Amino acid sequence: DAKTTQPPSMDCAEGRAANLPCNHSTISGNEYVYWYRQIHSQGPQYIIHGLKNNETNEMASLIITEDRKSSTLILPHATLRDTAVYYCIVSTGANNLFFGTGTRLTVIP
Amino acid sequence: GAGVSQSPRYKVAKRGQDVALRCDPISGHVSLFWYQQALGQGPEFLTYFQNEAQLDKSGLPSDRFFAERPEGSVSTLKIQRTQQEDSAVYLCASSLLVRKTNSPLHFGNGTRLTVT
Numbered sequence: 001d002a003k004t005t006q007p008p009s010m011d012c013a014e015g016r017a018a019n020l021p022c023n024h025s026t027i028s029g030n031e032y033v034y035w036y037r038q039i040h041s042q043g044p045q046y047i048i049h050g051l052k053n054n055e056t057n058e059m060a061s062l063i064i065t066e067d068r069k070s071s072t073l074i075l076p077h078a079t080l081r082d083t084a085v086y087y088c089i090v091s092t093g094a095n096n097l098f099f100g101t102g103t104r105l106t107v108i109p
Numbered sequence: 110g111a112g113v114s115q116s117p118r119y120k121v122a123k124r125g126q127d128v129a130l131r132c133d134p135i136s137g138h139v140s141l142f143w144y145q146q147a148l149g150q151g152p153e154f155l156t157y158f159q160n161e162a163q164l165d166k167s168g169l170p171s172d173r174f175f176a177e178r179p180e181g182s183v184s185t186l187k188i189q190r191t192q193q194e195d196s197a198v199y200l201c202a203s204s205l206l207v208r209k210t211n212s213p214l215h216f217g218n219g220t221r222l223t224v225t
Contacts, residue, residue, distance in 0.1 A: 032211065043113070043200050043216030044152065087151060093211065099144075099151030 018075040022088030037084040113217035134203030144200040
């Protein structure tokens with residue numbers, strides 16, 4: 001499976017949008033982009049996934065570039081409870097995941 | 110409904126002891142995974158079950174690690190003769206469908222193993 005590159009850490013002001021970038025320049029045509037997050041002392045939590053089109057659910061939006069070499073996870077109104085490590089993963093299936101080290105997002109009051 | 114449940118939440122073992130970690134997946138979930146997470150790192154795959162069949166154990170670090178899911182529901186990860194490098198959080202995840210589909214993984218909160 002393709003590897004991803006994420007910034008190790010980011011800060012975001014409470015109430016503002018958090019935009020988390022991910023590069024996956026070697027992604028292949030049948031690989032999806034998945035996002036999970038891990039709040040301290042908890043297991044990872046599924047957020048969203050997509051193939052080509054942008055996706056939105058109750059938690060976040062996923063914007064994938066036309067060439068699919070990068071994507072951005074958007075939390076529209078970050079709260080303190082969104083402080084977590086966010087993992088961007090590319091994989092042919094949701095059950096075949098390589099997590100990497102992710103981006104530590106800190107939401108600041 | 111209930112999520113994935115893991116027990117114990119914390120386990121301290123002396124080097125050389127055997128430990129058994131339990132995972133209760135979401136009822137009806139076909140797939141079950143074990144991951145190991147070292148401090149400051151992302152989870153790393155250990156092994157995968159589809160119902161009672163262990164289809165992938167490529168991530169198990171040594172033959173001291175053994176996992177089973179005899180009736181296709183509850184799973185146990187056993188570590189024999191624990192060593193300090195086994196200290197980590199062990200995460201269990203389940204999924205409704207088989208591997209290589211888009212059914213999301215549901216994780217438990219893990220067992221933190223400390224080997225002294």
